[in-house]
Amino acid sequence: MKIGLEIHFQLKGNKLFCSCSTEGTESGSSFRRKLTPVMGEMGKVDNAVEYENIRNREFLYHVSTNSCLVEKDEEPPHPVNIEALNTAIAISEALNCKILDYASFMRKIVIDGSNTSGFQRTGIIGMDGYIETSKGPVRISTITLEEDACRKISEKHGRAEYSLDRLGIPLIEISTEPDIADPDHALETAKAIGHFVMSMNNFRREVDSIRQDVNFSMGFGRVEIKGVSKLSFIKDTLDYEIKRQKALNEISGKFSGRSPELGKFIDISDIFTNTGSSMIKKAIASGKSVMCARLPGCNHLMKYGNYRLGRELADVAKNIGIGGLMHSDEFPAYGLMDDELNKIYQSAGKMDNDAVIVVIADKPSFQILRPLLIERMDKIMKLDLAETRAATPSGETRYLRPLAGKERMYPETDIPLIQITEDHIENIKDMVPKSIDEIKSELVEKYKLSYVEAESLINTNMLSTFLSIVKDFNYPSTVSRILLQIIPEFEKKRDKKLTPDEKADILGVALSQGNSYSRNDTVISILGIAKRKHWDRSTLEMAISLYMLDNIPLSELETRQELIPLTEEEIRKVITELVSSADISEKNIIVLFRKKTVRAFDPKVVIKIFRELKPSN
Numbered sequence: 001m002k003i004g005l006e007i008h009f010q011l012k013g014n015k016l017f018c019s020c021s022t023e024g025t026e027s028g029s030s031f032r033r034k035l036t037p038v039m040g041e042m043g044k045v046d047n048a049v050e051y052e053n054i055r056n057r058e059f060l061y062h063v064s065t066n067s068c069l070v071e072k073d074e075e076p077p078h079p080v081n082i083e084a085l086n087t088a089i090a091i092s093e094a095l096n097c098k099i100l101d102y103a104s105f106m107r108k109i110v111i112d113g114s115n116t117s118g119f120q121r122t123g124i125i126g127m128d129g130y131i132e133t134s135k136g137p138v139r140i141s142t143i144t145l146e147e148d149a150c151r152k153i154s155e156k157h158g159r160a161e162y163s164l165d166r167l168g169i170p171l172i173e174i175s176t177e178p179d180i181a182d183p184d185h186a187l188e189t190a191k192a193i194g195h196f197v198m199s200m201n202n203f204r205r206e207v208d209s210i211r212q213d214v215n216f217s218m219g220f221g222r223v224e225i226k227g228v229s230k231l232s233f234i235k236d237t238l239d240y241e242i243k244r245q246k247a248l249n250e251i252s253g254k255f256s257g258r259s260p261e262l263g264k265f266i267d268i269s270d271i272f273t274n275t276g277s278s279m280i281k282k283a284i285a286s287g288k289s290v291m292c293a294r295l296p297g298c299n300h301l302m303k304y305g306n307y308r309l310g311r312e313l314a315d316v317a318k319n320i321g322i323g324g325l326m327h328s329d330e331f332p333a334y335g336l337m338d339d340e341l342n343k344i345y346q347s348a349g350k351m352d353n354d355a356v357i358v359v360i361a362d363k364p365s366f367q368i369l370r371p372l373l374i375e376r377m378d379k380i381m382k383l384d385l386a387e388t389r390a391a392t393p394s395g396e397t398r399y400l401r402p403l404a405g406k407e408r409m410y411p412e413t414d415i416p417l418i419q420i421t422e423d424h425i426e427n428i429k430d431m432v433p434k435s436i437d438e439i440k441s442e443l444v445e446k447y448k449l450s451y452v453e454a455e456s457l458i459n460t461n462m463l464s465t466f467l468s469i470v471k472d473f474n475y476p477s478t479v480s481r482i483l484l485q486i487i488p489e490f491e492k493k494r495d496k497k498l499t500p501d502e503k504a505d506i507l508g509v510a511l512s513q514g515n516s517y518s519r520n521d522t523v524i525s526i527l528g529i530a531k532r533k534h535w536d537r538s539t540l541e542m543a544i545s546l547y548m549l550d551n552i553p554l555s556e557l558e559t560r561q562e563l564i565p566l567t568e569e570e571i572r573k574v575i576t577e578l579v580s581s582a583d584i585s586e587k588n589i590i591v592l593f594r595k596k597t598v599r600a601f602d603p604k605v606v607i608k609i610f611r612e613l614k615p616s617n
């Protein structure tokens with residue numbers, strides 16, 4: 001089994017080749033466009049590009065408030081966004097890549113409508129790196145800086161609608177070699193890369209900011225699965241794809257690799273003149289035809305265990321705008337009457353062992369569909385499963401298009417080569433995100449935390465909160481104790497959580513620097529008072545306890561009697577009373593002292609005064 005990952009993440013700020021913001025909404029206007037294929041650098045039209053041409057769709061673009069003539073492809077690109085370039089260099093450094101001497105942008109031909117120009121600008125910044133994992137290093141092949149595509153709004157009746165708001169957002173793509181051993185390892189690797197991604201200050205923390213493609217092969221050709229939206233889906237998606245390919249392997253075995261010959265499409269619209277199926281009635285009324293064709297030897301294979309050969313064919317139909325492809329293993333579900341079924345089978349010439357497919361579409365579509373179906377069956381029976389598939393939100397995969405080849409690149413002559421000098425790399429050294437191990441040792445050395453505390457701060461997504469609090473308040477060991485022990489204890493006692501920071505969960509780890517205090521703003525407020533009032537650690541803890549357990553409002557904390565620490569004079573008075581009683585020693589003085597007062601006190605001062613006052617014996 002071979003698995004590789006491509007992780008894409010967006011940057012916030014400005015777009016890659018114009019000064020539009022990365023954030024915007026729809027402006028109300030729109031325009032239409034059709035895209036046509038052009039040849040790549042080597043003079044050939046790429047497979048995936050040709051396939052889109054067959055689909056022959058029209059595109060409608062919704063203009064957004066964050067788009068200009070560059071997004072419309074009516075003005076050449078502006079110079080590259082330097083911050084985005086620097087981020088790509090920094091992440092390349094973090095992932096041990098060689099940085100290219102020149103960033104050279106290419107045009108990647110994409111005519112599925114996701115670009116107004118018919119191409120996507122992309123440039124390799126780093127290559128030949130690696131990331132450490134528990135199963136050894138996973139090699140990083142390339143790190144590229146590219147433009148994000150349009151955001152798809154809808155697709156129906158051969159027309160796709162897109163918004164320009166996402167087009168041109170800087171996108172960094174990290175691609176690994178197929179060094180990943182299994183689905184669990186894929187998840188681990190994605191998390192490890194995710195750590196560096198989330199460490200970048202300008203990482204765009206929005207829904208859909210991170211997208212993952214998974215490359216997979218178990219010996220039947222490389223499948224590229226596009227758009228795994230959540231980290232946790234990587235494993236589900238791979239598990240589904242493994243099951244799918246195993247099932248197709250079994251089906252292919254039944255035919256010894258020889259493809260069953262798809263029968264001719266036969267028009268059976270007449271059968272349905274008085275049909276009870278409103279779906280078929282409506283389709284015929286709108287001028288569509290119902291046709292059927294025989295698939296020899298495929299009875300009970302269209303729906304095979306959990307897996308469906310029928311779905312393989314339906315995906316092909318769907319991609320050219322044909323909504324319905326039914327098959328004989330599923331006919332009962334469509335509410336067809338026995339009489340209708342018999343007529344369908346008769347028209348198709350179905351034998352016992354055959355399956356029949358029924359397709360509803362306009363006549364010309366059948367001309368396009370038939371060769372695609374034959375090609376698909378042939379490919380499956382030969383177990384040539386290489387293709388581009390889409391990940392679904394439920395953790396499955398669907399056929400998308402043939403794999404793109406190398407024929408879809410040509411140089412972007414509107415953007416000059418950008419030299420990346422040693423000095424340039426040196427100047428942005430501070431941007432390079434640190435590895436988890438480096439962060440741990442820094443926490444231990446710089447903030448004097450224990451290794452366990454350092455690890456817990458990272459694992460509980462508290463690191464960024466810790467760093468931002470410590471930057472302003474400088475009580476590292478207290479802050480760590482508050483975050484890791486005091487708050488969870490209080491939450492448990494109160495049976496209520498503080499506001500959870502769900503965004504931090506996107507990649508399983510959240511390690512941004514300088515992000516907001518949103519998660520623990522209560523603690524920040526209390527720490528603010530502590531700083532003004534020069535509270536010691538025990539007073540601070542008492543304040544948090546009052547707030548969280550006794551519901552004392554923040555505004556009252558400053559003036560609470562018990563939070564005004566005892567003066568040395570007052571401490572001396574209490575101890576004087578205490579020493580007159582019998583059993584008192586350094587071991588129990590703090591406990592006894594606490595019983596004598598509700599107010600905060602500095603235990604060190606208590607011990608000091610006790611030593612002065614204790615009866616010498």
Ligand SMILES: [Zn+2]
Nearest residue numbers: 018020067068
């Ligand atoms: Zn723009």
